[in-house]
Amino acid sequence: MKILDIGEVAERSGFKPSALRYYEDAGLISSIGRHGLRRQFAPEVLLQLQLIAMGKSAGFTLDEIAGMFSSNAMPDLPRDVIRAKADEIDGKIRDLTVLSDTLRHVADCPAPSHLECPTFRRLLNEAGRRGGTRGRIAAPNRGP
Structure with missing residues (x-):
């Protein structure tokens, strides 16, 4: 050795x-x-x-x-924990793909205003749904 x-x-x-x-x-x-x-x-x-x-x-x-290492320092990898982490990473990849698609569309969109672009609005809504309440902006209070 x-x-x-x-x-x-x-x-x-x-x-x-x-x-x-x-x-x-x-x-x-x-x-x-x-x-x-x-x-x-x-x-x-x-x-x-x-x-x-x-x-x-x-x-x-x-x-x-x-x-994840046993007493002899060799791996004992818990498959359920690793699978859960892989699922978490897959979710992050999906979220980042939506964000990347949105940013690319913003950069390339020929519309004079992005807010007039139906594709941009759809991507923005999808990003907001994926982000939960984290990505949403509250509507202004329109009291009486």
């Missing part, structure tokens, strides 16, 4: 040595020893770091990622 020095792990993984030390302190990875003051890792740490990077990209917290 080839042992990897912390510098080599940093170079091959793209993580800074300080991040590797932090992940070790957090229990996400573990060194197998030291050579002088330099931590040494088994080659499997590179796979673990790829899983950590993927988890962070997917929006998992470090605590959630840590919970």
